[in-house]
Amino acid sequence: MVDFNVQNLAVFEIFGIEVWITQTIVNTWLIMLFLIGLAVFLRIKLRKMEEVPRGLQNVVELVIEASDGFVTSMAGEKARFVGGWFFVAFTFILVSNLSGVLGLRPPTADWATTMAMALCTFIIIQIAGMHGKGARYLLAFINPLNIIGELARPVSLSLRLFGNVLAGLIIMTLLYTLAPLPARIVLPVFLHVYFDVFMGFLQTYVFCALSLAFVSSASGEEI
Numbered sequence: 001m002v003d004f005n006v007q008n009l010a011v012f013e014i015f016g017i018e019v020w021i022t023q024t025i026v027n028t029w030l031i032m033l034f035l036i037g038l039a040v041f042l043r044i045k046l047r048k049m050e051e052v053p054r055g056l057q058n059v060v061e062l063v064i065e066a067s068d069g070f071v072t073s074m075a076g077e078k079a080r081f082v083g084g085w086f087f088v089a090f091t092f093i094l095v096s097n098l099s100g101v102l103g104l105r106p107p108t109a110d111w112a113t114t115m116a117m118a119l120c121t122f123i124i125i126q127i128a129g130m131h132g133k134g135a136r137y138l139l140a141f142i143n144p145l146n147i148i149g150e151l152a153r154p155v156s157l158s159l160r161l162f163g164n165v166l167a168g169l170i171i172m173t174l175l176y177t178l179a180p181l182p183a184r185i186v187l188p189v190f191l192h193v194y195f196d197v198f199m200g201f202l203q204t205y206v207f208c209a210l211s212l213a214f215v216s217s218a219s220g221e222e223i
Helices: 023-045 054-076 079-102 111-133 135-142 143-176 179-220
Strands: 008-014 017-022
Touching: 017 023, 017 143, 023 054, 023 111, 023 135, 054 079, 054 179, 079 111, 079 143, 079 179, 111 135, 111 179, 135 143, 143 179
Parallel strands: none
Antiparallel strands: 008 017
């Protein structure tokens, strides 16, 4: 029988409260360790910035400029201050999605992860709304329908990302478990490229693009 549940690797008890260490937590730690290590490496390599960028500095500046341009084009100048968060969110989600290529269970295949990311975005939307519209933004919540619509945003964002990543994981698991041996050797290469790489990039883009559209709407920025 195929088990698509997140495995629990260890249980600790702290002050009478059980703390579970799951696959998602361990894989998230591994991804965080990789990204922190990459950030430290880049910081060391780019201690002395050149006036005319070249090599690694050129690549890093292109990535940062592309991220900044993406944020401002989607959410406008008023929301430029949230660019740092969306750069981190894009990088973490993308690496999480791509981790399936290495045989890891993507953290984004766990709704707890995608909901946590969506809740962070939800908080940023509220900050952007108050920053852009002030008290007028809060007055809109007098209408209960606006409250329901606002609460639906993190749910839809989290479920869309979670559902697509989990669907790919299920298909790959079924392939490795139930398919004939020749199919297990040939097909995974193409399916990993589609589900982990192509869909990984696409779902990362969709999550951030929709989030920025919500930020733009909340802040009242005209794009």
